[in-house]
Amino acid sequence: MGRGDLTDAEWERLRPFLPVSNGRCGRWRDHRQVINGILHSVRTGVQWRDLPERFGLWKTVYERHRLWSGDGTWERLLQQVQAAADAEDEIDWDISVDSAIVxxxxxxxxxxxSAAGTGFKGGRGGGTPGRDTVAEPRRPPGGGGAGGEGLGRSRGGFTTKLHLSADGRCRPLSLIVTPVQRADCTQFITVLEKIRVPRRGPGRPRVKPDSLSADKAYSNGPVREYLRRQGIRHTIPEKSDSQVARMRKGSRGGRPPGFDEDRYKKRNTVERAINRLKQSRAIATRYDKRGYVFLGTATAASVVIWLRT
Incomplete structure (x- = not known):
């Protein structure tokens, strides 16, 4: 077993939830070998063609990662390892929300x-030089497809923004990918509504945290109204311009929003979750052309964090 490969215990936690057939090529085999190849590429950032031979054909590894990123398999695996942690009461539901620039x-x-700008040359291909163009899987929400594959322009050039929520133990709960120019507050509701931890047994999946903290980027009326409507206790500092405008109105400006300094100190958990994700070089620097594939890369790294924490 190589460094970074799944241990026997980690494999047994994932094995029951892996697909058994892709509907075209019969029964899949060697899932463990392929997943180890995917995790090796995510961890090291190595090009797919340069994967060590012990992982098998590089194209098999790449195509399975691309397919699982598109059909939601990685997201379902993340939800299942979260469900196992929730069944053991190991999730701290005092969550934090933030974004990371990649x-x-x-x-x-x-x-x-394509010339029309709606499809992709040769059908709907992977867009990777030197790789065969094949049918593209369904993309899950949050892949950044409409926003130029989740790529935007910043002073440094092409940049992606990864929005996420994290539990109190520095583990990602939900992730989405957008271009860098998308404001954090515009993606807040989408990030929260992607939290979905299934129950082990009867009952609806858990989607609502006990409390939430975020920085000033999320301090606006729609965000606070959404949290009040959902009954979620929250700690978000008020922006200075909002404070000045409220005080200018006098009694008509209303009361200042509540702020718990001790609770806000726990917001660093999402920063530490981002640092854990960026230990994987394929997330610290984005190499994937397609937004939904990069989201799958970040989700695969999140699965490993949950398995090993």
Whole structure:
């Protein structure tokens, strides 16, 4: 077993939830070998063609990662390991929300599009030079497809923004990918509504945290109104301009929002979750051309964090 490969215990936790057939090529085999190859690429950032031979054909590893990123398999695996932790009461539901900026490598640019701008050359291909173009799987929400594959322009060039929520033990609960210019507050509701931890047994999945903390980027009326409507206790500092405008109105400005300094100190958990994710070089720097594949890469790294924490 190589460094970073799944241990026997980790494999047994994932094995029951893996698909057994893709509907075209019969029964899948060697899931463990392929997953180890995917995790090796995520951890090291190595190009798919340069994967060590012990993982099998590089194209098999890449295509399965691409397919699982598109059909939601990685997201379901993340939910199942979260469900196992929730069944043991190991999730701290005092969550935090933030975003991380990820510099995109030049290889992440240039996903091929058709002349009409709606499809992709050769059907709906993976857009990876030197790889066969195959039918594209359904993309899950949050892949950044409409926003130029989740790529935006910043002073440093092509950049991606990864929005996420994390529990009180620094583990990602939900993730979405957008271009860098998307404001954090515009993605807040989407990030929260992607939290979905199934129950082991009867009952609806858990979707609502006990409390939430976020920085000033999320301090606006729609965010606070949504949290009040959902009955979620929250700690978000008030922006200075909002405070000045409220005080200018006098009694008509209303009361200042509540703020718990001790609770706000726990917001660093989401920063530490981001640091854990960026220990994987394929997340610290984005190499994936397609937004939904990069989201699958981040989700696969999150699965490992949950398995090993």
């Amino acid at each position: 510099r995109a490598h030049q290889h992440a640019a240039g996903a091929r599009r």
